[in-house]
Amino acid sequence: MYSKEIQKKLKDLGVEIGDSVRVKRGDQVHEGILMPKQELGDPDAIVIKLSNGYSLGLKFKGSELEKLQGHKGIGFKSSEEKTKRIAGKPLISIISTGGTVASRVDYATGGVDASYRTSDIVKTVPELGEFNIDSKFLFEIMSENMTPEHWKEMARAVYKELKTDTKGVIVTHGTDTMHFSSAALSFMLRDLNKPVVFTGSQRSSDRGSSDSFINMICSANFASKGDVAEVSLVMHGSSNDDFCYAHRGTKVRKLHTSKRDAFKSVNDEPLAKIFPDGRIEMTNGNYRKRCDGEVSLDDKLEEKVALIKTYPGMEPGIFDFYIGKKFKGFVIEGTGLGHVPTIEGHSVISRIREATKAGIPVCITSQCLFGRVHDFVYANLRKEFEAGAMFCGDMLPEVAYVKLMHVLAHSKDLEEIKKMMLTNVAGELNERTPVLE
Amino acid sequence: MKCGIEIHQRLATEKKLFCGCSAQPSEEKPIATVERMQRAVAGELGDVDLAALHEYSRGRKYRYQIFPQSTCLVELDEEPPHSMNGEALEIAVEVCLLLNSKVVDEVEVMRKTVIDGSNTSGFQRTSIIGLGGFIETSKGRVGIQAVCLEEESSGIVGEKAGEITYRLDRLGIPLVEIATSPDIKDAKHAREVAEKLGMILRATGKVQRGIGTIRQDINISVPEGARVEVKGAQELGLIETIVDKEVRRQEKLVKIKGELEKRFGKKKFGKPAMVEVTEIFKNSASKLLRKECVLAMKLEKFAGLLGEELYENRRLGTEFSDYAVAKAGVGGIIHSDEKLEKYPITGEELSRLREKIGAGAQDAFVLVAGDGKTCERALEGVYERTLQAFEGPQNEVRRVLADGGTAYMRPMPGSARLYPETDVPPIGISEEFIEEIRGRLSEMPEERKKKLLKVLNEELAEKIMLSENYPLFEKVVGELKVEPKFVATTLEETLVSLRREGVPVEKLNENKLMELFIEYKCGKFVKAAIPEILRYISKNAGESISSAVEKLKLEKMSPVELKQIVKEKRKSGKVGKALIQDIMREHRLRVDAEELSKIVEVYP
Incomplete structure (x- = not known):
């Protein structure tokens, strides 16, 4: 934002962002389009875009501003155009929820903002012309701002699409918490009959090098032709623009802050390798097949569940805080095989015991992510187990967190909760740990 | 212009x-x-x-x-x-x-x-x-x-x-x-x-x-x-x-535009058909034309224009070809103003071709061979360039060729x-920051040269003023007060000739060279020893200059030692200049000539 002084001056002169202006500063005269101010810039410097395309920051103090003829609309014009269906082309649905894949430059925050609609992506990815696309705009939020309430809305929107004659549904999503959403929908959509594909991008679609193009093309192919009636997540398989992996929605995690191939399957093989030319190579024989059955929606969630990471020197009082706030369940991200501190002053054992006694389930997962937890190998693990903790096998912490919300919405009985948590529903639990690279 | x-x-x-x-x-x-x-x-x-x-x-x-x-x-x-x-x-x-x-x-x-x-x-x-x-x-x-x-x-x-x-x-x-x-x-x-x-x-x-x-x-x-x-x-x-060539190219294109106006008057140049002529060249002696597809396009009333020379070795046809290359990645095109025998295209093939595309004596044509899609893209490029010929030179980006000519690269970006770039916040530049830099600004080349000419000859001044060693030169002359000519010669001539000999002088960093001048200033060795020392130290960069001098036995002779030698030499009957020359011949790398002549003078 510009400073109050500049804003007032602009108002007095009737100058708006996007107007052509002349700025005189001493013997220097510059003409250009008045640009919005980036959040991090000096609020006392006005920014104009010269005719050669460069932007220029000029101190307002000592400058004379003059309005010229001409105005340019700034920013990308989004269009939600309806496209006609063409017989013979497969129909897919795209639900857009925001995130980098749907992002463009935002001048207000100086960052990228989720304001780029699916139909805009289709325009820049002509390969998607092979499909009939039903595109729905659901929200426009970055994934760090997602809440369980959004997962529910997403599940309902996807469910609605699945009931149509669509071949499969794509959800475009911010990448940070995409694996939470894919897990949530894995539990909320029962007896899936078609593919539900989450996709996003690590580089915004406004740049020519964006990974969104290939991610979208591969997702469209997997949604329309793929045989996997599960919730999956399709993203770049390598740093090259050569193929994407489809990961199981409950067995995937973002493992890099910025790389294209940030998502990796954890404790499972990816489901399939998808090439931009449409080829699909299955890489995992264990999956639910596309079928004619009826999908059902079970979107109940108990939101009062906390995900707690243990670490050396942690304060176990954090459990008391949550219990005080009437939380109904805990997932602990323990160390190694699922350890928590047991030393006096930092011991979590008594908290596990108290919570369990109060009917609050405590689930154990590992911050190692790769591998499974164990309740017996060390004496301290046995202490946890004896205190009442449920060891969640090879389930990822985030997945256990989402699953516990779902389970708690269906049962209050600790024994039953334990049984449900430890029974595989959507590929979240594997009895065998694959021998990965 | x-x-x-x-x-x-x-x-x-x-x-x-x-x-x-x-x-x-x-x-x-x-x-x-x-x-x-x-x-x-x-x-x-x-x-x-x-x-x-x-x-x-x-x-x-x-x-x-x-x-x-x-x-x-x-x-x-x-x-x-x-x-x-x-x-x-x-x-x-x-x-x-x-x-x-x-x-x-x-x-x-x-x-x-x-x-x-x-x-x-x-x-x-x-x-x-x-x-x-x-x-x-x-x-x-x-x-x-x-x-x-x-x-x-x-x-x-x-x-x-x-x-x-x-x-x-x-x-x-x-x-x-x-x-x-x-x-x-x-x-x-x-x-x-x-x-x-x-x-x-x-x-x-x-x-x-x-x-x-x-x-x-x-x-x-x-x-x-x-x-x-x-x-x-x-x-x-x-x-x-x-x-020079670009000016001539543009001027010629303006002339061609004029010629086209004459030829066409108010008539418009219609989009010519792309005609497949693969059949005609099926058994052609030209390997270039025996391809999956050969497409031809008639350019009405263009006869002679494609051969117009814009400057040496570049014709209008070459410009057309550039577009085909840029749009379709083909090797080039063949046009009717070329010597067609060179491909070779026979007279019979030519007349069949002209007949098939309906090209008369006033018309030119363009041929391209390859796969169908590529040929089409190439001719689209040619057509685009043909239309431009009616407008004269175009705003565009061209790349330099080895002979100083240019070839089309892409349209002018808007x-x-x-x-x-929203990943990098704007950077404010304060007056203080600018003034601080102004305070330690390098001189403009003219000023620097003027200053250097007071202590160096023109050749040496020009060499050192734009050298990457200039900051070191200034430091050695300014702080150590070593003679400028000697410093400049060492940095710009001695190092260069050693490099030409194949000595890895790039191993000598600024610190090492500074150390050399310090030791020299302290009287550790004489000027003449420098090439030997640098040769050695380039290959043994880890060693200090003083240990190199000792290893090479290049320490400057002490006055006592020198007097002794003078005394010895005198015994053989040598005096004056001959005496000095004799000693210098034997001990050049360890004796300062000036010092020696003083000793010879003072102790005759």
């Missing part, structure tokens, strides 16, 4: 502009590659840039080589840029001040869309640092439009069937771009301006040297012509030829090409 130039100069910073990688091009071998695609996207103001779209239409794959010390995730477009390199910004501000340019109050980093693949991100980061300014030349002042600080692009390694390979060690090296106003008077003046700007940049002592570290782009237009940007002149010697 209107002419301005743009100079691109790599800066000698330690690190790259937006990451911590080494800014020195790598001598290592690539350790891996990644493969990417790019496509045209909309710019900030919503319009898709023309030049960007053009590259996209060529549908290419890019392969990038990764080097251990000079590639990180930033070059790979796998990590956001780090903050701007402060050292590079200081140098850019210094360049602005030397060019009388006004430094901006706030640097806004922009993304300039580039999708020839030379930037992994699809854009180049660039920012204006200074506006306005001038330099004085023999033909008056030449204005400076802007000084920019930007990222160097990747270096091209090679190109084969739809795939270009680039090396990432070069990507992101800081680059200063200086654009002059169109004040250049003629071809010779263009060269002078380029030379002058190059000298000013080198005088800062903070720019990279060597092939490819400085490049010139030249903007040229003639009356009734168009603005043409000629990209990538690396040799100053070629600038005059480039300007302003939609730039949009803000």
Whole structure:
């Protein structure tokens, strides 16, 4: 934002962002389009875009501003155009929820903002012309701002699409918490009959090098032709623009802050390798097949569940805080095989015991992510187990967190909760740990 | 004629502009590659840039080589840029001040869309640092439009069937771009301006040297012509030829336009059909034409024009061919104003061809061979260029050829090409910061030369003034008070001749050379011993100068020792000059001649 002084001056002169202006500063005269101010810039410097395309920051103090003829609309014009269906082309649905894949430059925050609609992506990815696309705009939020309430809305929107004659549904999503959403929908959509594909991008679609193009093309192919009636997540398989992996929605995690191939399957093989030319190579024989059955929606969630990471020197009082706030369940991200501190002053054992006694389930997962937890190998693990903790096998912490919300919405009985948590529903639990690279 | 130039100069910073990688091009071998695609996207103001779209239409794959010390995730477009390199910004501000340019109050980093693949991100980061300014030349002042600080692009390694390979060690090296106003008077003046700007940049002592570290782009237009940007002149010697040829090319195109107006009057040039003539050349003696598909296109009333020479070895037909090459990646085209026997095309084939496409004596034709789709794209390019012939020269970007001629590269990019780089916050530049840099500004080349001429001859002054060793020269002369001529000779002549001998003098850093002059100043050895010492120390960089001198037994003789030798020599009957010569012949590397003659004088 510009400073109050500049804003007032602009108002007095009737100058708006996007107007052509002349700025005189001493013997220097510059003409250009008045640009919005980036959040991090000096609020006392006005920014104009010269005719050669460069932007220029000029101190307002000592400058004379003059309005010229001409105005340019700034920013990308989004269009939600309806496209006609063409017989013979497969129909897919795209639900857009925001995130980098749907992002463009935002001048207000100086960052990228989720304001780029699916139909805009289709325009820049002509390969998607092979499909009939039903595109729905659901929200426009970055994934760090997602809440369980959004997962529910997403599940309902996807469910609605699945009931149509669509071949499969794509959800475009911010990448940070995409694996939470894919897990949530894995539990909320029962007896899936078609593919539900989450996709996003690590580089915004406004740049020519964006990974969104290939991610979208591969997702469209997997949604329309793929045989996997599960919730999956399709993203770049390598740093090259050569193929994407489809990961199981409950067995995937973002493992890099910025790389294209940030998502990796954890404790499972990816489901399939998808090439931009449409080829699909299955890489995992264990999956639910596309079928004619009826999908059902079970979107109940108990939101009062906390995900707690243990670490050396942690304060176990954090459990008391949550219990005080009437939380109904805990997932602990323990160390190694699922350890928590047991030393006096930092011991979590008594908290596990108290919570369990109060009917609050405590689930154990590992911050190692790769591998499974164990309740017996060390004496301290046995202490946890004896205190009442449920060891969640090879389930990822985030997945256990989402699953516990779902389970708690269906049962209050600790024994039953334990049984449900430890029974595989959507590929979240594997009895065998694959021998990965 | 209107002419301005743009100079691109790599800066000698330690690190790259937006990451911590080494800014020195790598001598290592690539350790891996990644493969990417790019496509045209909309710019900030919503319009898709023309030049960007053009590259996209060529549908290419890019392969990038990764080097251990000079590639990180930033070059790979796998990590956001780090903050701007402060050292590079200081140098850019210094360049602005030397060019009388006004430094901006706030640097806004922009993304300039580039999708020839030379930037992994699809854009180049660039920012204006200074506006306005001038330099004085023999033909008056030449204005400076802007000084920019930007990222160097990747270096091209090679190109084969739809795939270009680039090396990432070069990507992101800081680059200063200086654009002059169109004040250049003629071809010779263009060269002078380029030379002058190059000298000013080198005088800062903070720019990279060597092939490819400085490049010139030249903007040229003639009356009734168009603005043409000629990209990538690396040799100053070629600038005059480039300007001269481009002026002639544009002038000729204006004439051809006039001729077309005469031939066509008010009649419009209709889009000619692309006719498949594969059959005619099925058994052709020309390997070039025995292809899956041969397409022909008649160019009505163009007879003779395609053969019109624009300048030596470039005809209008070559220009048409450039478009086919750029649009479809074909090797070239065949047109009716060429010597068709050379392919060879027989008279019979020719008459069948003319008949099939209905081309009479007034008409020209173009042939292209290859696969069907490529041929079509190539002829689309030819048609586009044919229409342009009616309009005269076009605004476009051309690349320099080895003979100083140019070939079409792509349309002139528009302003939609730039949009803000929001991953890097704007950088405020304070008056204090500018004044601090002004306080330690390098002298302009003329001033420096004037100063040096007081102590050095012209040849030596010119050598040292633009040398990367200049800061060391100043330090040794200023702080150690060593004779300037001796320092300059050592740095600019002795080192050069040792390098030519194959001695690895690049191992000698500034500290080592400083140590050499300190030891000399302390009287450890004499001037004549220096080549021997440098030869030894280049190969044994870990050793100190003093231990090298001891090992080589090159310590300067003490007066006592010298007196003793003089005494001995006298015994053999030698006196005066002959005596000195005799001693010098035997002990040249350890005796200072002046000192010796004093001893001979004082103790006769």
